[in-house]
Amino acid sequence: MTSPTTGRLLITDAHLLHPEQGELTDTSWIEVADGRITATGTGRAPAAPDGVTVIDATGATVMPGLVDAHVHILVTSLNPIERASWTPGYTTVRALQEAGRMLRRGFTTVRDVGGADHGMARALDEGLMPGPRLVFGGKALSQTGGHGDLRPLSEDRVPCCQHQPDFARVADGPDAVRTAARDEFRKGARHLKMLLSGGVASPHDEVSAVQYTDEEIRAAVAEADNHNRYVTVHAYHPRGINRALRAGARCVEHGNLLDDETIELLLTHDAFLVPTLITYEQLAETGRRHGLGEASYRKIDDVRQAGLGALEKAHKAGVNLVYGSDLLGPMHAHQLDEFTLRAQVQPPADLIRSATTTAARLLRMEGLIGTLATGAHADLLVVDGDPLKDISILTRPQEHLKYVIKAGTPV
Template sequence: MITIFENASVLDVEAGTLLPDRHLVVEDGRIREITEAPVAASDARRIDVAGRTLMPGLVDSHVHVTAYSANFTELQRTPPSYVSAAAASIMGGMLDRGFTTVRDVGGADFGLARAVREGLIRGPRLIYGGKALSPTGGHGDVRPAGIDAHDQAYNQPGLGCIVDGVPAVRKAARQEIRRGAHHLKIMGNGGISSPTDRISSDQFSEEEIAAVVEEAEMANLYVVVHAYTARAIKRSLKLGVRSIEHGNLADQDAIAMIKERDAFLVPTLATYRALKDEGVEAGLPAELAAKIDDVLDAGINAVEMAHRAGVTMAYGTDLLGAMHRRQLSEFSLRSGVVPAADLVRAATINGAKLMRMEDEFGQVKAGLSADLIVVEGNPIEDITVLTKPDTHLKLVMARGTVTRSAL
């Protein structure tokens, strides 16, 4: 099947400009060509875009598709079959918001990715790292303080696994690589949803972090770190970590080091606002909610510093449970300090570059995967057009298949 988009205003995300009156041909799941002249093809499906914006599908670089609840202890006790069904529903919602690729940084695995690839689950392309690696008492350790037993079965639902010491860390990293991980994730700092750590605490020894980085680099992968504080960020970067997740408590030196090391920052403002508004209702234990204030207001300041310093940022949300519906709110939350064109890049080409897949998606360009959305309005002039899928998102095409259309 050949699909031809006619009369489209194609968004060049790198230049931040619209190219009007274009015709785009999709064949075998890829963009075959983009022309200024109408395309003759008798057997093609034709979609008249009528001057609307045709742009790359959105990329969310920080998700947890198995996190159907904000209570991670509950998640670990839930049957895998239920979690898979919940993940399918979550991913279908992501696709309907215009996200054609997501990067899962704790929880998703090769089975879910295969199910999406084979069409068994309706969802965006799923880039995954398997279980996030955490030390005992770290952000991936969801045991209450009085519980010592821990079921290490890999198929048990959960976002992380507990490993201590260089040999255990190396083995866990190699296991994720064996299972097809696209990246490795470590917990380098305390977090909100973990019951026994502090936001300010560093996690893993330098030797353990260096071991994970070495294993990743030998497999031509990279390491992602959960880190809030400036100290944790700088420590991770020094040891070779490439992707800083959150970064709310960064200072100028940490931001400068991210830029100097050509690393990526993935802020996730959406989750803190959501957790503040409705986290307890969504399952976050009330005793953990007090941690939110430690990072909520600082997040936007970190984003502003990073933008001014020229740090490459990707779009991330980190939402949990029912709060996944707020996935597009990150655009609005960053819009006060980041121009619309840069926000669009964060959610398209920057995400692709972060995943080292810019030759596969992230732009409207011949040869790339046909991951496309059609929106009413110009997001470069008004970023809010991307936040209103019910009225402004007119079509979603994922890997050459139209999954939603009002055209």
Template sequence: MQLDVGINTVTNARVLDVETATVSEPTTVTINGERVSEVGDHNVSAGSQSFDAEGRIVSPGLIDAHVHVLAATANLGNLGDQSPYYLGAQAARLMGDMLSRGFTTVRDAGGADYGLSAAAQENLFPAPRLFFGGKALSQTGGHADMRGPGTHVMDTHMCCPNIGIVCDGADAVRKAARENLRTGADHVKIMLSGGVASPTDRVDSTQFSDEEIRAAVEEASAANRYVLGHAYTARSVNRGLELGVRSIEHGNLIDQRSVQLLLEKSAFLVPTLVTYERLKQDGAQFGLPEASQAKIDDVLYAGLDALKLATEHNVKIAYGSDLLGGMQPHQSQEFAIRAKVQTSQQVLRSATTTAAELLMRKGELGVVAPGAFADLLILNANPLDDVTALGDPGNAIHSVIKGGRLLR
């Protein structure tokens, strides 16, 4: 698999507009470097590298707003003991697989650093565009504190490939956020509640004090970035939103107040429903510790109801998968799960235009339009008719183009 020579034109393309739910008559998409320069019929210049879509649907590349590219195993506590070179090689493999599934942009929610982002940008290996935040911030005993109850020593070196870093007190949170932002991080992630993969916290716990959360929000805002918050319960979600968190990850147990705050704050919800189904079925096989397996049911069955509630009130919802280890090949199955309560257009928006707005790249990602990155999927069928078809990317996707370069 490689990103081949650049494409200058895509001809006979029926361009999909997700926002208007329309498909054009066969036309030409002209590409200049990494970006689309024109959409419309015109003569193809001699000697240009042209790709004939043969009347197929041409859609914007997909965006997954919650991945973990370093999570080569579901046992996140072991990541810090691995060689960063080994995990970097694993990340290259995992990211290449994401690109082949049509995800031309991904947002890492804990672990990835500037090096991986730069490597993807420079096309050192086939990979989506990577928006990174560095290490997620966790309190002692929080969702990114991977020590078991009998372990007291903690490695706090920023260079080790842990998914997060433990910091207590507003000053420590502020410094950790600044360290991530210093490297060019696109966002700061904090743990607002307990979670499944951590060994010692409860899913229904709240984490960090108000002052600590405010410190992270202030630092991100000062750098013109934003905070995403891991949270399950309404109590933790609402508290984070009230204190300025812009993106809520998971949110399986939200309530009416959560919806009201999401709308008032113009914030985003990033459900990750497929990961709970796969953790239930495959978690033990792929290294999820027994203590974490016992917590899956706390969130598994509520997620679809939360998605339905948010959809009914027009909350901004972005696509996320959050899969770990050997479960990552199921990334595209999130489409079928969401289609149980959302229309095909609503699901597609979550993986294109809404996700692009979340990443603060509206008009550059998630659309096929002049000025946007030439991240394109050549599809065998119209996903507006049945978005679940994208759950089988091998059959749904004919070709992938990222930044004007064809993936082979």
């Protein structure tokens, strides 16, 4: 590679992977200027003017950078006692360091669904620390006693102010939900997450529990629509999922226990499903070692066994499936292993679309990310091999990932 001197880049002699078609081109080139893709072509590349960075990618594959649509960069430890002593500054620095590691794995865009804020997104956007494009939703909304209410049972005080960096905030009743939604959108949230069922990481509720009422969900959906945003919901059981979809939620996180009606509603509403299989595998394997409580640990099997079957059913039905990992603390290192699990029921081309073009549609960034189209952000990966034939090329970056390029700049 020649030395970078300007915002212009030329990659030559590569095969381009276009997720839309699920195909590789013959030997091709791709040109970048000011962080955007300006041209692509097959055959011999045009001569590079002086000052243009040139990457000779002979035989390699160039593809769009990956999107992980379910991350929590703020949660860098599973131990709540440890996290309780962290200051906001320390918490943020740890979060941004994890974001940098995500970029080096090949994720050039991530959607944070609980915790990240406008300051973190700005720091990454300004290049103060290396990391992916951060699409954040602020704090998730939880009812009292819900998945995001992590107070110990001995605590009687109502959560107040909620200025500390955290995963969620408590809001009860349609009016309080509207106020909380407006506040998160005021702070720049690109979506709003509601917690509609219990979860593995919350020790005091059940996975099958139904949280929030139809009126509260509709209030959140109305506010999101007013702000040109959308609602995504944490839910495992169809009792929660199906109510949310009927009320206008656009996306479902997890969905491990979905039923046939769920599939029908997802298709009817052109909604999105973000399975997160790897987190349950990692929690089952290492949760105790990393500080996960026993009450949480016992719930893992409730969703772990059903997850792959739910994914297969949704895939066969043609549901909009998006890549998500949902890893916490030290488990973030396994972010790419979601590909391995999904590969049991999905072909590589569909897996790659879930982490590129379909993810871009969910984020309402189609044509801007997840594609090699002219005018898109130049978020690119250069990998040895063909991921359409062997998805493990993406899961072993230490062997196959030659370059990560974010907004036209090699990392």
